[in-house]
Amino acid sequence: MNAEEITLLLEGLLEADFSFRKVGPTAIKLAQLTQSDQDFLLDWVKRIASTNLEVSWQFARRAPALIGSMDRRLMEAWAVGACDTYDQKGLRPALQVLEEADHYGERRLEMTAGVLFEDLAGVLGNFVCGLSGRRLRVEQGESLYTDTERILLPGVIARFPVVADNFKLAKVAVTLLWAQTRFGTFHADLARACADFPDPQRALKQLHGLETLRLCARIARDFPGLHRDMERLRALLGEGLPAGWEAVAQRLAQPDADLEDSLHLLGDAVHLPEFTPWCYQGELKPDAVAAVAAARQEKEKARLRVKLADLMQDHVRRPPDQPLGEDRDAPEFAAEVDDEGGRLDMEITLDGAPIAPPDDVKALFSSIYLDFGEIPPEYLVPAGEGEYDPSLLFDQSADPDSVWQGSYHEEGASFYPEWDMGREHYRKNWCVMREKDVPPVHDGFYRETLEKHAGLVKQLRRSFEAMRDENRLLKRQVDGDEVDIDALVEALADAKDGREMSDRLFVRQHRSERNIAVAFMVDMSGSTRGWINEAEREALILLCEALERLGDRYAIYGFSGITRKRCELFRIKTFAEPYSEEVKARISGIRAQEYTRMGFAIRHLSKLLNEVDAATRILITLSDGRPDDYFDAYRGQYGIEDTRMALLEARRSGVHPFCITIDREARDYLPHMYGAARYTILDDVRQLPFKVSDIYRRLTR
Amino acid sequence: MNAKILAPEEHFIEKEPYYEAVGDEIAIFHAAHAHRLPILLKGPTGCGKTRFMEHMAWRLRRPLITVSCHDDLTASDLVGRYLVKGGETVWMDGPLTRAVRVGGICYLDEIVEARKDTMVVIHPLADDRRTLPMEKLGQLLEATADFCLAISYNPGYQSVLKDLKQSTRQRFVALEFDYPAPDLEARIVAAESGVDAELAARLVRFAQTTRNLKGAGLEEGASTRLLVHAGKLISGGIAPVLACRSAVAQAITDDADMLAAIQELSSSLF
Numbered sequence: 001m002n003a004e005e006i007t008l009l010l011e012g013l014l015e016a017d018f019s020f021r022k023v024g025p026t027a028i029k030l031a032q033l034t035q036s037d038q039d040f041l042l043d044w045v046k047r048i049a050s051t052n053l054e055v056s057w058q059f060a061r062r063a064p065a066l067i068g069s070m071d072r073r074l075m076e077a078w079a080v081g082a083c084d085t086y087d088q089k090g091l092r093p094a095l096q097v098l099e100e101a102d103h104y105g106e107r108r109l110e111m112t113a114g115v116l117f118e119d120l121a122g123v124l125g126n127f128v129c130g131l132s133g134r135r136l137r138v139e140q141g142e143s144l145y146t147d148t149e150r151i152l153l154p155g156v157i158a159r160f161p162v163v164a165d166n167f168k169l170a171k172v173a174v175t176l177l178w179a180q181t182r183f184g185t186f187h188a189d190l191a192r193a194c195a196d197f198p199d200p201q202r203a204l205k206q207l208h209g210l211e212t213l214r215l216c217a218r219i220a221r222d223f224p225g226l227h228r229d230m231e232r233l234r235a236l237l238g239e240g241l242p243a244g245w246e247a248v249a250q251r252l253a254q255p256d257a258d259l260e261d262s263l264h265l266l267g268d269a270v271h272l273p274e275f276t277p278w279c280y281q282g283e284l285k286p287d288a289v290a291a292v293a294a295a296r297q298e299k300e301k302a303r304l305r306v307k308l309a310d311l312m313q314d315h316v317r318r319p320p321d322q323p324l325g326e327d328r329d330a331p332e333f334a335a336e337v338d339d340e341g342g343r344l345d346m347e348i349t350l351d352g353a354p355i356a357p358p359d360d361v362k363a364l365f366s367s368i369y370l371d372f373g374e375i376p377p378e379y380l381v382p383a384g385e386g387e388y389d390p391s392l393l394f395d396q397s398a399d400p401d402s403v404w405q406g407s408y409h410e411e412g413a414s415f416y417p418e419w420d421m422g423r424e425h426y427r428k429n430w431c432v433m434r435e436k437d438v439p440p441v442h443d444g445f446y447r448e449t450l451e452k453h454a455g456l457v458k459q460l461r462r463s464f465e466a467m468r469d470e471n472r473l474l475k476r477q478v479d480g481d482e483v484d485i486d487a488l489v490e491a492l493a494d495a496k497d498g499r500e501m502s503d504r505l506f507v508r509q510h511r512s513e514r515n516i517a518v519a520f521m522v523d524m525s526g527s528t529r530g531w532i533n534e535a536e537r538e539a540l541i542l543l544c545e546a547l548e549r550l551g552d553r554y555a556i557y558g559f560s561g562i563t564r565k566r567c568e569l570f571r572i573k574t575f576a577e578p579y580s581e582e583v584k585a586r587i588s589g590i591r592a593q594e595y596t597r598m599g600f601a602i603r604h605l606s607k608l609l610n611e612v613d614a615a616t617r618i619l620i621t622l623s624d625g626r627p628d629d630y631f632d633a634y635r636g637q638y639g640i641e642d643t644r645m646a647l648l649e650a651r652r653s654g655v656h657p658f659c660i661t662i663d664r665e666a667r668d669y670l671p672h673m674y675g676a677a678r679y680t681i682l683d684d685v686r687q688l689p690f691k692v693s694d695i696y697r698r699l700t701r
Numbered sequence: 702m703n704a705k706i707l708a709p710e711e712h713f714i715e716k717e718p719y720y721e722a723v724g725d726e727i728a729i730f731h732a733a734h735a736h737r738l739p740i741l742l743k744g745p746t747g748c749g750k751t752r753f754m755e756h757m758a759w760r761l762r763r764p765l766i767t768v769s770c771h772d773d774l775t776a777s778d779l780v781g782r783y784l785v786k787g788g789e790t791v792w793m794d795g796p797l798t799r800a801v802r803v804g805g806i807c808y809l810d811e812i813v814e815a816r817k818d819t820m821v822v823i824h825p826l827a828d829d830r831r832t833l834p835m836e837k838l839g840q841l842l843e844a845t846a847d848f849c850l851a852i853s854y855n856p857g858y859q860s861v862l863k864d865l866k867q868s869t870r871q872r873f874v875a876l877e878f879d880y881p882a883p884d885l886e887a888r889i890v891a892a893e894s895g896v897d898a899e900l901a902a903r904l905v906r907f908a909q910t911t912r913n914l915k916g917a918g919l920e921e922g923a924s925t926r927l928l929v930h931a932g933k934l935i936s937g938g939i940a941p942v943l944a945c946r947s948a949v950a951q952a953i954t955d956d957a958d959m960l961a962a963i964q965e966l967s968s969s970l971f
Contacts, residue, residue: 122958122961123962123965124965126917126963131910131966132910135917222906222970223969224970225968225971226969359916481776483790
């Protein structure tokens with residue numbers, strides 16, 4: 001394209017007529033690029049423009065100068081990063097992200113060979129789980145450090161001109177941080193240990209150096225391959241041991257070296273030249289560790305002691321007349337830690353007799369061991385009745401309504417991404433989703449519905465009963481348990497006649513188990529108020545009656561919401577719950593709520609479905625119209641595209657989606673969202689109760 | 702060279718199968734067999750259950766008849782059935798019947814995979830009656846002192862739907878198997894695959910890292926059997942990291958992220 005064409009295009013994309021954006025110079029620069037580069041950049045300008053015009057304009061101004069030297073992969077990450085920042089923090093920070101490219105000279109490595117956190121997180125998250133000990137989460141943070149529960153990595157890692165080396169650097173760094181929690185760097189209060197020195201800051205740096213030496217030696221023994229990478233990376237950067245540190249390093253390389261040795265050597269080390277941090281060393285943050293450790297230790301102590309009390313109940317048979325806690329010599333737990341060969345195993349004994357603790361107790365033991373280097377005796381005393389507040393024992397989920405009324409709306413919620421059609425990319429953590437309960441209404445609705453549809457109920461029960469896949473005798477099989485005498489007689493007669501004898505001479509008992517899990521996603525948006533709501537509720541009652549006959553596992557959730565900050569899924573029946581009076585009352589209590597944001601509901605329910613062990617998983621949506629939300633881009637094509645994407649994701653994960661709607665205009669968008677033959681449109685609301693069960697029967701036949 | 706053809710009941714194991722005892726399992730098996738008690742082997746896949754059975758068959762000098770159970774395995778598959786031969790029906794013994802007749806060891810591998818009604822036919826054999834009713838023949842087969850019934854079962858990954866019924870499990874003497882302790886496992890890997898002790902120990906360490914991943918994206922960590930496979934590849938001149946990839950990582954997962962993570966673990970260790 002030439003400059004004029006590009007100018008016109010940019011003016012259109014960026015609405016230059018209504019702003020003061022002078023697109024001419026940029027267009028000239030763009031015109032000098034190859035066709036492929038032009039297409040790439042203009043596509044991104046268009047995609048960003050759907051998020052924000054100013055961000056897009058700033059991108060367009062800078063990009064032509066960068067495209068020659070910047071990797072396309074990183075350029076995409078740069079553009080998406082700006083959009084993500086815009087989503088989360090607003091315009092100003094997003095523009096700052098783009099301005100960073102002005103310092104391209106200094107940050108050339110990042111722009112060409114950096115590895116992005118997103119690319120690392122999956123692999124290194126699993127990697128660090130494979131190393132023994134507490135399961136650490138890998139998360140994105142400002143800098144590289146660990147707080148003993150998480151390992152934080154910066155968004156981009158770029159010290160080397162080659163992508164593979166940067167990945168190795170991240171891997172080595174993660175291992176070293178893991179080693180800090182695994183091999184006891186935080187057994188002592190490091191801040192206090194350094195406080196007595198004239199310059200505590202410097203002392204902490206030196207101590208970090210000592211610990212790095214100790215842990216690197218440990219890693220060298222346990223992970224020779226990793227050790228080679230470490231050596232190579234340091235050699236590439238010319239990083240070595242500062243002068244005078246040799247003796248210290250030698251001492252810390254001993255197999256029995258521990259934190260005590262590092263603390264002991266610190267007195268000498270403060271007089272040595274400062275330890276220049278190695279590339280993979282990260283930071284040591286005793287305050288971050290202290291913040292999470294205290295809470296964790298209290299929680300784990302409580303949990304372990306309660307679990308031990310449970311274990312004791314299981315193992316000690318008390319005479320029934322002797323009440324708990326009054327026996328003179330109460331049984332004693334002892335724990336021995338087997339910390340060898342890369343595995344961390346616990347031997348738990350109760351009065352000398354070994355017992356096999358469940359996995360969660362083992363995990364508690366190893367976590368406590370990592371904090372203290374032993375299991376402190378007071379942790380091994382089983383808790384008395386009611387000694388602990390249950391809030392310590394279970395992870396609390398905040399009450400959704402009180403959270404909403406508070407100032408911090410995202411507490412305790414799950415986040416789901418949303419597909420932005422303009423950007424052709426996800427908006428990360430965009431929907432703030434909560435599960436809520438439907439307030440049960442104990443009225444006569446259930447009974448009335450059954451009476452109203454008495455004939456239908458009977459018929460449904462009968463047809464669903466017929467679908468139960470029961471044992472059948474299959475005749476004339478090639479192979480089977482018994483000889484099919486009829487077939488044999490016939491075959492022998494055939495043979496006598498000189499005709500070919502059939503080989504299908506056996507009967508076989510056929511047994512196939514229906515192994516279906518289905519989630520129903522019910523529209524609870526405001527538009528269902530009245531007739532539709534009632535029809536939906538009746539349909540659900542009839543459906544439950546039918547499904548109970550069939551024995552398929554099912555869950556029912558209602559969805560509604562207002563804006564992305566308040567996406568709500570209403571539990572009506574979970575998979576685990578039986579079809580009880582409570583569930584019936586909840587169905588009766590379904591009321592129309594707000595809007596129809598659908599993507600999050602599909603994503604969450606597919607996740608729930610995938611946690612159920614079943615051969616076939618089905619997600620059925622009952623809806624009355626297109627996806628919609630309050631004064632939001634969700635209205636219209638955007639919502640349809642997001643819903644479509646969510647359905648594609650569901651299908652990829654092995655869930656079969658299906659939609660039942662009463663929106664007569666649905667023919668315009670449903671085929672696009674669900675695909676042909678994956679939906680049914682009902683012309684009349686009153687058909688809903690009759691049809692839903694019927695459709696389900698046909699779907700799963 | 703043609704493969705040897707043997708009837709299952711004539712298949713005696715001549716050469717001692719390599720087996721390292723982890724605990725008292727050999728003594729317990731001997732005692733149970735002497736008292737005609739059936740045996741249940743529990744444990745994850747690839748930890749040596751089948752090898753143990755071969756070893757015991759060799760020790761007891763009885764033929765070993767193994768049936769790998771699957772979800773379509775019927776009672777007739779075990780007991781026997783009528784077949785049609787030249788216009789006549791002929792009775793054909795199933796593997797369980799054969800084992801009872803010759804006083805061999807019948808080993809039903811992964812018993813929970815079999816259909817629930819199938820499991821019931823072993824009940825009379827598994828208690829003090831020690832008889833096999835053959836309804837279709839109208840006969841009752843009484844087991845000799847030598848006959849031994851063993852079943853295996855992996856409590857780890859099977860779904861709750863496929864749990865072993867109490868009425869079945871409470872007839873057996875249970876032996877629990879797990880991956881051997883690191884030293885022992887290294888010795889087994891070295892002996893089976895021919896790699897040196899140092900490399901075998903590394904392989905075991907690697908297996909341990911994958912076992913740590915159990916429940917965090919992996920259904921099951923690397924078994925001793927997979928380590929032996931990897932060891933054999935290494936003995937055959939394949940580089941350790943590559944051997945771990947082909948013999949272990951690819952065998953335990955298809956997930957790309959998980960494969961990459963396991964690859965990183967093995968490249969850290971070798």
